[in-house]
Amino acid sequence: MAVDEHYNEHGGFPKFETAKVEPEYGELIEALRRVQDLAVSVDMPADALKAALAQTQQLVATMEPHVVPERKTPAGRVPRLPGRGSLLMLPWTVEKFDADGVRSRGVFRRFHLGGNGAAHGGTLPLLFDDLFGLTQHAYGRPISRTAYLHVNYRKITPLNQPLVVEGHVDKVEGRKTFISATLKNEDGELIADSDALMVQLLPGQQ
Numbered sequence: 001m002a003v004d005e006h007y008n009e010h011g012g013f014p015k016f017e018t019a020k021v022e023p024e025y026g027e028l029i030e031a032l033r034r035v036q037d038l039a040v041s042v043d044m045p046a047d048a049l050k051a052a053l054a055q056t057q058q059l060v061a062t063m064e065p066h067v068v069p070e071r072k073t074p075a076g077r078v079p080r081l082p083g084r085g086s087l088l089m090l091p092w093t094v095e096k097f098d099a100d101g102v103r104s105r106g107v108f109r110r111f112h113l114g115g116n117g118a119a120h121g122g123t124l125p126l127l128f129d130d131l132f133g134l135t136q137h138a139y140g141r142p143i144s145r146t147a148y149l150h151v152n153y154r155k156i157t158p159l160n161q162p163l164v165v166e167g168h169v170d171k172v173e174g175r176k177t178f179i180s181a182t183l184k185n186e187d188g189e190l191i192a193d194s195d196a197l198m199v200q201l202l203p204g205q206q
């Protein structure tokens, strides 16, 4: 793939650099995800609520002194962890990453509930957008941003069922990279598909 000699001269997403983390980092992120799941699931009596609040405030006090700038935190930079160790991302694991495309596997969990047992519709563009960022990077495209992202919801997206998302570059026209992807269940049934345009940033663009 062509290497962009101006890669570091503009804003946008920085060149991806893997972070080294302590073994407990992945466990912490998973515990925090569990807290997210519980936070949208519980109905607690006053005593339990007060205890949870006090413990959460203690956790905040432990973590707060260690805030670092965007590119210094390992969050999002540990590829072996679900969601690359970022709480924002879906906790999925990349299993293929090359110029032919990127494939990732995982589940939508209680935290992602929209209604009636199905994932919130807004969580799918998050999954696809992150996959498209990785896909264009794996293809060797320069730093780009999503100009549009279209999702077709073909079936209800279930929670807690293993699903697979797979994307590839369809074509490149100058600064424009056209990418598409599918979300399927393990029986190969199509749940959603998406296509997006990513536009290469010009020098000075963020």
Ligand SMILES: CCCCCCCC(=O)SCCNC(=O)CCNC(=O)[C@H](O)C(C)(C)COP(=O)(O)OP(=O)(O)OC[C@H]1O[C@@H](n2cnc3c(N)ncnc32)[C@H](O)[C@@H]1OP(=O)(O)O
Residues within 6 Å of the ligand: 013, 016, 129, 130, 132, 133, 134, 137, 144, 145, 146, 147, 148, 174, 175, 176, 197, 199, 200, 201, 202, 205
């Ligand atoms: C590793 C993990 C990475 C995760 C990656 C996640 C990626 C993201 O989510 S980025 C966040 C969401 N996106 C954004 O915030 C982008 C905001 N928008 C922008 O910054 C700008 O509009 C930007 C950079 C996309 C394009 O602006 P600009 O450089 O002025 O482009 P512009 O000259 O208007 O257009 C370039 C080409 O793209 C086309 N184009 C631009 N936007 C669109 C659009 N929405 N629809 C169709 N075509 C478009 C133009 O028509 C033009 O085509 P042509 O060259 O054929 O005439």
